[in-house]
Amino acid sequence: xxxxxxxxxxxxxxxxxxxxxxxxxxxxxxxxxxxxxxxxxxxxxxxxxxxxxxxxxxxxxxxxxxxxxxxxxxxxxxxxxxxxxxxxxxxxxxxxxxxxxxxxxxxxxxxxxxxxxxxxxxxxxxxxxxxxxxxxxxxxxxxxxxxxxxxxxxxxxxxxxxxxxxxxxxxxxxxxxxxxxxxxxxxxxxxxxxxxxxxxxxxxxxxxxxxxxxxxxxxxxxxxxxxxxxxxxxxxxxxxxxxxxxxxxxxxxxxxxxxxxxxxxxxxxxxxxxxxxxxxxxxxxxxxxxxxxxxxxxxxx
Amino acid sequence: xxxxxxxxxxxxxxxxxxxxxxxxxxxxxxxxxxxxxxxxxxxxxxxxxxxxxxxxxxxxxxxxxxxxxxxxxxxxxxxxxxxxxxxxxxxxxxxxxxxxxxxxxxxxxxxxxxxxxxxxxxxxxxxxxxxxxxxxxxxxxxxxxxxxxxxxxxxxxxxxxxxxxxxxxxxxxxxxxxxxxxxxxxxxxxxxxxxxxxxxxxxxxxxxxxxxxxxxxxxxxxxxxxxxxxxxxxxxxxxxxxxxxxxxxxxxxx
Numbered sequence: 371x372x373x374x375x376x377x378x379x380x381x382x383x384x385x386x387x388x389x390x391x392x393x394x395x396x397x398x399x400x401x402x403x404x405x406x407x408x409x410x411x412x413x414x415x416x417x418x419x420x421x422x423x424x425x426x427x428x429x430x431x432x433x434x435x436x437x438x439x440x441x442x443x444x445x446x447x448x449x450x451x452x453x454x455x456x457x458x459x460x461x462x463x464x465x466x467x468x469x470x471x472x473x474x475x476x477x478x479x480x481x482x483x484x485x486x487x488x489x490x491x492x493x494x495x496x497x498x499x500x501x502x503x504x505x506x507x508x509x510x511x512x513x514x515x516x517x518x519x520x521x522x523x524x525x526x527x528x529x530x531x532x533x534x535x536x537x538x539x540x541x542x543x544x545x546x547x548x549x550x551x552x553x554x555x556x557x558x559x560x561x562x563x564x565x566x567x568x569x570x571x572x573x574x575x576x577x578x579x580x581x582x583x584x585x586x587x588x589x590x591x592x593x594x595x596x597x598x599x600x601x602x603x604x605x606x607x608x609x610x611x612x613x614x615x616x617x618x619x620x621x622x623x624x625x626x627x628x629x630x631x632x633x634x635x636x637x638x639x640x641x642x643x644x645x646x647x648x649x650x651x652x653x654x655x656x657x658x659x660x661x662x663x664x665x666x667x668x669x670x671x
Numbered sequence: 672x673x674x675x676x677x678x679x680x681x682x683x684x685x686x687x688x689x690x691x692x693x694x695x696x697x698x699x700x701x702x703x704x705x706x707x708x709x710x711x712x713x714x715x716x717x718x719x720x721x722x723x724x725x726x727x728x729x730x731x732x733x734x735x736x737x738x739x740x741x742x743x744x745x746x747x748x749x750x751x752x753x754x755x756x757x758x759x760x761x762x763x764x765x766x767x768x769x770x771x772x773x774x775x776x777x778x779x780x781x782x783x784x785x786x787x788x789x790x791x792x793x794x795x796x797x798x799x800x801x802x803x804x805x806x807x808x809x810x811x812x813x814x815x816x817x818x819x820x821x822x823x824x825x826x827x828x829x830x831x832x833x834x835x836x837x838x839x840x841x842x843x844x845x846x847x848x849x850x851x852x853x854x855x856x857x858x859x860x861x862x863x864x865x866x867x868x869x870x871x872x873x874x875x876x877x878x879x880x881x882x883x884x885x886x887x888x889x890x891x892x893x894x895x896x897x898x899x900x901x902x903x904x905x906x907x908x909x910x911x912x913x914x915x916x917x918x919x920x921x922x923x924x925x
Contacts, residue, residue: 391897398895398913402758414898422907429891429899431742434715436891443898443908587714615714638892639709639719640672641758 378555382409389634390468402641410464420446435588466492498536536561543603601627617650625670702787706759707893769858777863803840882920
């Protein structure tokens with residue numbers, strides 16, 4: 371059976387991708403999971419300089435969901451290259467680095483550094499984090515500023531260029547048409563959904579930054595709708611993500627048009643969730659005598 | 672995920688202890704470490720719960736927890752013969768290379784210090800323990816105090832209970848220090864509510880001692896990928912699950 375898939379020029383051995391912020395820099399997950407067995411690992415979002423993130427509390431649980439307000443804490447791109455690239459060089463899996471900035475220049479600076487790193491196969495640009503003042507969400511608010519940023523990044527990124535979109539006011543089909551025009555290689559859809567938690571014991575909003583990002587099975591139908599509409603509007607390969615916790619969930623995303631699937635929050639409660647999801651895809655295909663995962667992508671229209 | 676068979680259960684009010692059989696965890700666990708236990712076979716609640724290890728011996732280990740919310744309520748419904756799905760042992764434990772030890776346990780903080788006290792006794796290190804509770808509802812926890820340290824120096828409660836020193840653990844420490852000096856080199860280990868640890872952090876009696884504290888935090892993963900369990904530290908945030916839960920008190924900020 372063939373479970374290979376492609377994101378533009380980047381071939382993945384299988385469609386299961388670890389999503390940014392749920393697999394650390396690679397080292398943290400690898401005692402629990404053989405990262406060579408996933409299609410790709412996406413590294414925790416990197417900025418040009420280290421970022422300490424938001425004050426605690428940073429996590430809250432809702433029905434089948436998790437609200438987080440990590441605030442893009444990360445060690446910065448230079449330390450990542452020094453401390454983690456040598457470790458990742460001992461693996462053959464695809465490595466996607468997620469990046470973010472506070473303005474166009476800082477996005478471009480971090481992209482310029484990573485595009486020169488041989489071990490990096492793809493660069494995923496976060497324009498949709500809800501948890502920081504200017505962590506990108508502002509760039510997805512209007513098509514003009516998004517287009518300007520992505521156009522400039524396209525000029526500096528020589529790796530597979532992925533744009534990570536989250537919930538936004540703009541019509542997702544319009545965004546996809548814009549990204550296609552700008553020659554983006556792939557999209558990741560979706561990021562977390564802006565949400566709120568209230569602590570009745572203190573009668574206050576739970577998080578210091580008020581809103582937080584909701585992920586987990588609670589958002590799966592919302593994410594599916596976005597992937598469905600995005601892949602209808604454009605042929606840009608899509609990594610579908612949002613609440614995937616089983617092989618069936620992953621198949622739903624593939625059927626609506628995703629070429630790969632991201633596993634994120636599920637990894638937090640089960641570090642080998644991605645492997646169980648991959649096995650689920652395998653056995654579903656083999657039970658039906660379907661030779662290739664390609665055969666089901668976009669079948670649900 | 673590992674599997675552990677529940678071979679024993681004890682429930683006292685809101686406190687539940689599970690004795691579990693899982694040689695893989697029991698044989699490698701050290702005092703101060705924890706496990707992440709799945710509380711539901713459905714998708715809700717989605718995250719595992721971090722629970723400190725009360726003791727580990729041979730093929731068995733035990734966890735003691737208080738029912739505080741939906742996750743722990745569901746977990747408390749499990750019975751002897753059920754199987755737990757879990758990760759562990761996780762985190763870094765207490766330092767055992769001390770000439771003598773003073774243990775300061777507040778409420779549920781007794782859990783990891785109980786394991787520490789047993790281990791220190793086994794390796795022949797003399798221990799003193801001060802144990803404090805806030806009110807009489809926690810009195811059942813004293814069972815674990817008596818079991819682990821015959822030489823318990825002070826048992827205190829903020830509420831008046833006859834025969835029990837009335838006050839906080841800090842009051843008890845001050846009272847203890849009037850009759851007993853804390854020799855130089857003593858390893859001081861503390862686990863309890865944040866207010867207690869904060870009070871100890873600036874207490875002159877502990878100024879010249881190496882103090883280790885175990886922090887409690889709401890966690891996402893328990894193994895260092897999600898960065899949810901941040902706690903203020905002297906040089907930026909500490910991540911309780913992967914860098915702790917045991918930290919030198921001097922590295923923690925409040």
